[in-house]
Amino acid sequence: MDESETVAAAPKADPIADFVDKLSAALDAGDTEQVKVLASGLRTPDLADVIELLADDERVQLIETLGNDLDYEVFSQLDEAVRDQLSEALPNTLLAKAVTELDTDDAAYLIESLEESDRQEIFDQLSFDDRSALERNFEYEEETAGRLMQSDFVAVAPFWSVGRVIDYMRETDDLPDTFSEIFVVDPAFRVLGSVELSRLLRTKRQVLVEEIMNPDRHVVLATEDQEEVARQFARYDLMSAPVIDENERLVGVVTIDDVVDVIQEEAEDDMHALGGVGDESIADSVLSTVRSRIPWLMVNLGTAMLSPLVIQNFDATIEQMVALAVMMPVVSAMGGNAGTQTMTVTVRALATNKLGRVNAPRVITREALVGVVNGLVLSSIMALVAFLWFGSGLLGGVIAAAMIVNLLVAALAGILIPLTLSWLKFDPAPSSGVFVTTLTDVVGFFAFLGLASLWLS
Amino acid sequence: MDESETVAAAPKADPIADFVDKLSAALDAGDTEQVKVLASGLRTPDLADVIELLADDERVQLIETLGNDLDYEVFSQLDEAVRDQLSEALPNTLLAKAVTELDTDDAAYLIESLEESDRQEIFDQLSFDDRSALERNFEYEEETAGRLMQSDFVAVAPFWSVGRVIDYMRETDDLPDTFSEIFVVDPAFRVLGSVELSRLLRTKRQVLVEEIMNPDRHVVLATEDQEEVARQFARYDLMSAPVIDENERLVGVVTIDDVVDVIQEEAEDDMHALGGVGDESIADSVLSTVRSRIPWLMVNLGTAMLSPLVIQNFDATIEQMVALAVMMPVVSAMGGNAGTQTMTVTVRALATNKLGRVNAPRVITREALVGVVNGLVLSSIMALVAFLWFGSGLLGGVIAAAMIVNLLVAALAGILIPLTLSWLKFDPAPSSGVFVTTLTDVVGFFAFLGLASLWLS
Structure with missing residues (x-):
């Protein structure tokens, strides 16, 4: 809340280095308690940084030492080369647990570089729902909107009242963690419009959603290239966009936080290309x-x-x-x-x-x-x-x-x-x-x- | 809603060129009706592109021809060099109208390159509220969180119930257009936490906001560099962050759509720097x-x-x-x-x-x-x-x-x-x-x- 937190959130190079030294020492000594204490003080993106800074074998050791204390979100924050190295080195049971915890887009990133047989072994350990959501993402190529999207979203009929929508959301457990708008669909699941939560909150309960929905929506085709999706987000100041399949059915939603990562990647690709290097990372061999x-x-x-x-x-x-x-x-x-x-x-x-x-x-x-x-x-x-x-x-x-x-x-x-x-x-x-x-x-x-x-x- | 809209949203180079040719011809012929008809078919970001493609004098002519039909949001979408050229060429009364319509951060961008005397003349035409909100942004340097922030936000006391918050939002007119979270503050306006709208919507009316607020907040100092702010947004997947002044008072909120622009600018700056060029644009003289x-x-x-x-x-x-x-x-x-x-x-x-x-x-x-x-x-x-x-x-x-x-x-x-x-x-x-x-x-x-x-x- 105060200045010290802001500082802690953006650690300078040296404290991180000291921390990694301590963590390496604890890993070498096999001091499980100390490793867990050290890691528990980190926020997930900071833990991801630390993992990237460790040597290959130390990364695996750290994750296996943390066991159930590991926040699996860390996999979504890792550099691609490091994530691929880990997904190959870690046991499939651990990956299956991670996939269950992660959002579908992040889960797909985690296992996309695996051999078909390993991926199948992981799929076999998933619940039916998780598995079908993930298979939906894998239907689309890497770097498309379909791979980038979240399969969880709230969709309601146009004739629902605002009150009914709010009650539905209060009663349903299986909703995305956070979202900023809901979608209005017809019986064939075609997108009719959307309602921002801020609008929903300020409208009286008896009003119908079709009266307040915004019909002028940017829809994104699931097969569209993620770079084009990012360009539209930046251009039209979108916060999220519904993703549709070839039959115009709503299949997911792309949110701006995923797009930020794409924008950074694409800028990096252009910068690398101008310098005569391809899609490489500082962690490559x-x-x-x-x-x-x-x-x-x-x-x-x-x-x-x-x-x-x-x-x-x-x-x-x-x-x-x-x-x-x-x-x-x-x-x-x-x-x-x-x-x-x-x-x-x-x-x-x-x-x-x-x-x-x-x-x-x-x-x-x-x-x-x-x-x-x-x-x-x-x-x-x-x-x-x-x-x-x-x-x-x-x-x-x-x-x-x-x-x-x-x-x-x-x-x-x-x-x-x-x-x-x-x-x-x-x-x-x-x-x-x-x-x-x-x-x-x-x-x-x-x-x-x-x-x-x-x-x- | 369908494929044709997606295509229309990302026009290829040639249709734009043809359009600009037509618009130039209408401007030359002084055909006000035709200019207005052509411009009315464009979404604001597309209009911004067209303005950038016109010659210097045609830009001024287009904006003066459109008069009250102009969506002032277009100024926030223009390249900096073009925006500065226009703010110098356009009459101060028109700029004052634009400033009134725009969000405070965009309004500040529009007039920041003007001479002190011109800026004063514009300030004199503003309402007291608009003027003080804008002066608050100008208290902070360019490229800081204070300049980037929105001064409109919803802040409530921790002992308010969810029902009271919702009623307050239904009854208040002077709220930001869209927002995804509200802030909880103490009497000195220090940030205690925040509540996402999706959480608010799913909570029963009698629950107090302090019970559902998220106290682990990223706060941003108003004097902080916008690049550092963008880095934190990307790193911690933030959607918005409260901005505080040196007395820890909440003064505004930075949202991720502003940050996307910063990320793109910073990537461009690095790319330019590697190529041996400074902060220049294709529209410079x-x-x-x-x-x-x-x-x-x-x-x-x-x-x-x-x-x-x-x-x-x-x-x-x-x-x-x-x-x-x-x-x-x-x-x-x-x-x-x-x-x-x-x-x-x-x-x-x-x-x-x-x-x-x-x-x-x-x-x-x-x-x-x-x-x-x-x-x-x-x-x-x-x-x-x-x-x-x-x-x-x-x-x-x-x-x-x-x-x-x-x-x-x-x-x-x-x-x-x-x-x-x-x-x-x-x-x-x-x-x-x-x-x-x-x-x-x-x-x-x-x-x-x-x-x-x-x-x-």
């Missing part, structure tokens, strides 16, 4: 990290070979003036930096739907102008430096001209390459970078060495 | 874009000059074997790519608190191993290429050795530089890249040319 990064480096090795192909054409010029070899990395590096700036802004604008056919010409013109202005400023400095360094006005002039050309090319490449990729229906985030830097390298070397050879000949 | 990007390019120009300093030491070696100048960009480029991969993962892990003192040694070891494995694979390929291309086993050996060294350095730099920056309390996102690529350039050139000169001498 060396082998899986190499496997995820080598393909990108191979592609870059291929495109990096274009620079030698260009430079080789000017080997005679370089022999004539070695200062060219000394300065040439500057021209390509500045092109790469400027191109990356434009590309980053463009890729993000495309991901958030801020860039389209209508404003593309305006934005392209702006980027070209920015490229020219930046080129003029930077090339003047560079010309002066080259002149003072090598005492050669020729070198200064050549490097300045090459930089202006390369910064204009960088600006145009930085916007046109992601735009084109996106118009061809490719995701611009993973591949724009390699095209942009290859182009600015090649143009940088060609413009610089080419102009120099013209001048020197 | 040429001048402000140049101003935002030149400083970063200047820093890069400075660090890029380190490469010529290294290379110049080996100009005699290059004169002896020009193939070195031809191949040297490959070594530095591969180091830069590998370093950027590691750095991207590290920066994101730091931003999401996945990397700390406990697991740092393990992750550093992993990255070093990944660097060595990648180096062995790529350098074998490169040695073969160099041998076949130039028929020189020496060149192949030198380039392979330099690449192994540079990929190990890249891996270590990619993790140690952001980690060190973060331990020194600097944000690693904006500056890690320049350090990492400078180091991989310098080490790449030095290792390659240095080894070659040893071999050749």
Whole structure:
């Protein structure tokens, strides 16, 4: 309630480290009591952090030591790589217990990476209700609304009165823990509308729900991609949305807290893609990290070979003036930096739907102008430096001209390459970078060495 | 309700472009009727998109043409650069009307970029209640919980019965539009707990709120940074959190829909920072874009000059074997790519608190191993290429050795530089890249040319 709680809720790096040290020591010593005392002081998301920080075998040991004291919610808070490691290492009976306790979406995440036979063994230990709810989630692909949704919700008929709805909710045990709206459905379970609880609470008991329901609802198809679902939540400020199957039957509800996780994941995916890495986590093994990064480096090795192909054409010029070899990395590096700036802004604008056919010409013109202005400023400095360094006005002039050309090319490449990729229906985030830097390298070397050879000949 | 609505909610690029063309034409022709008809078919977030796609003067013209038909909510959905442009261009009377209609947090965003005198003129046109609510938000800095919060909320005493709370809400007009929980406060307005509406609805009328309230609340200080608030929401799956001032008085509530915007902004900021751009938008002018990007390019120009300093030491070696100048960009480029991969993962892990003192040694070891494995694979390929291309086993050996060294350095730099920056309390996102690529350039050139000169001498 007071400031100390706020602080405790966001522990700084060091207290966590000290805590993990103590916990590791207790695990090593086999001191079950001490482990339980330590863990009981943590809130579930903090326990998840601690588990992620432990070594692989310590994680399993901790969870088995805690036994029934473990809050199974912790599995829903773990990083995917850690969760998968644990679900493979832990006994199926423990997983079955966890699945029973968790919401259907979190339960599905926990066992989705298991072998079919293990998953079947867990299903066999579930109650009929839990099992069918979970099987419903597994009917849909990973990363769809159907996998993200909760199968528990409150649905009522339009002719019910507010009083009857409230009484029904008071008397029914099997309701979701918390929810912010109820749904109004027809006999075929098609969504007619929804009523927010705040509205329900402020309405007199005899009013019928159809009179107060909001019919203008965003429905989400169970097969829809979770990224698209997240985009609609952010765009229309939704708190929850009903999920329907192909027959328009209401099958679940997606709530905004699940969507927050998706938004963070998608932002991380885009950021990783721009940096040339795939869907990897800090908890992955060396082998899986190499496997995820080598393909990108191979592609870059291929495109990096274009620079030698260009430079080789000017080997005679370089022999004539070695200062060219000394300065040439500057021209390509500045092109790469400027191109990356434009590309980053463009890729993000495309991901958030801020860039389209209508404003593309305006934005392209702006980027070209920015490229020219930046080129003029930077090339003047560079010309002066080259002149003072090598005492050669020729070198200064050549490097300045090459930089202006390369910064204009960088600006145009930085916007046109992601735009084109996106118009061809490719995701611009993973591949724009390699095209942009290859182009600015090649143009940088060609413009610089080419102009120099013209001048020197 | 059906599939067609889902589709309409996420229009593809082209229909939007066609629509904007039509709207532009109607604006040019001064056809007020047609403009109003077109705009009335749009939901507010879609109207915001359309406004962003229009040229500066068309935006003002559209809003003035719509007049009282405009849903002022649209201002809360606009990109910051566009919103600021409009708030400067639109008459203060229109802004005052918008401020009255909007929630306090959105109203504050709308007028925060205005001159003090304009803001005062708008304040003078507000009712006492609106004005004091807004002044309360302006007491807090931009990007704090106090600026993000809603000043409307329901607070009741602990000894009230559920029935009294429900009656109070039915009778009071001046309540927030929607809310999912109410707060329980003491006479000094300190938060004692909260009750979710779903709980309230399921409890009998005679029960006291103190019996059903949840006392274990996350409170947020009004002065706290919005990024920290967003992190807590994501971490503890909060739907809303009470905001308190320095005297622990409840002053407002932050809800998750505001936090979603913050999460997206922060992810965008990190992504931009990694790409070497600041807080810029696709709608900024040429001048402000140049101003935002030149400083970063200047820093890069400075660090890029380190490469010529290294290379110049080996100009005699290059004169002896020009193939070195031809191949040297490959070594530095591969180091830069590998370093950027590691750095991207590290920066994101730091931003999401996945990397700390406990697991740092393990992750550093992993990255070093990944660097060595990648180096062995790529350098074998490169040695073969160099041998076949130039028929020189020496060149192949030198380039392979330099690449192994540079990929190990890249891996270590990619993790140690952001980690060190973060331990020194600097944000690693904006500056890690320049350090990492400078180091991989310098080490790449030095290792390659240095080894070659040893071999050749």
